[in-house]
Every structure is written in C-alpha cells, then in structure tokens.
Amino acid sequence: MNPLWLMRMAKWAHHPPSLRQVKIGAAVLAAVLAIWGLEAAGLWPDWATLERQPRVPRL
Template sequence: MNIFWLLRARRWAQNPPSLRVVIGVLLIVAACLALAAVEFWWGWPDWLTTNGLGGGRWGPRF
C-alpha cells in the first residue's frame, strides 16, 4: 500500500462522503453487477457483437 493511499484513507475517515454520494456509488456498483450477472447467465447477445474488421495486432487499417 502506498503512503498516498493511507493519506487519502485518513482524509476520508476525517471527512466522510455524504450519504447521497455513498448511495450514488452503491447504485453504480449494483448496476454493474446486474449487467455482469445478466451476461453470465444469458450470455452476450449476437446483435451487440461487432463484425471484426481484422487488423491483427495494431488494429484495422483504413
């Protein structure tokens, strides 16, 4: 652990974020977990899969 992380943790302990910020972060995390669960159980839909343009290691050439 870096000393800067410890200083940030100390600052958060002295001045904790508001309840509104905590709820917002938890909602974003919950949305990400829900999306991951849907992808895990039902798989990725074909209509969201792109047709690869090839390109190999450095990406497509236009």
C-alpha cells in the same frame, strides 16, 4: 501499500462522504453487478457485446 491510499483513507476518516455520495456509489456498484450477472447468465444481448477487430500491423 501505496502511501497515497493511506492519505486518502485518512481524509475519508476525517471527512466522510455524504449520504448522497454513498447512495450514488452503491447504485453504480449495483448496476455493474447486474450487468455482470446478466452477462454471466448468458442473458446479455449480442448487439451490446463488443467484438474486437483484428489489429492491423503498422508499416
């Protein structure tokens, strides 16, 4: 495990995030899971899906 993560966890233990930050994080996570669920169920619209363009080789 990266030591920077240990430092971040120690910081969060000593100074936990505010309730507002937790609510924002939960809302973002819920939105991501909702989008993923719609896409997995086949309900995501085609106009919102990106299509990869073929890569042009550089000369």
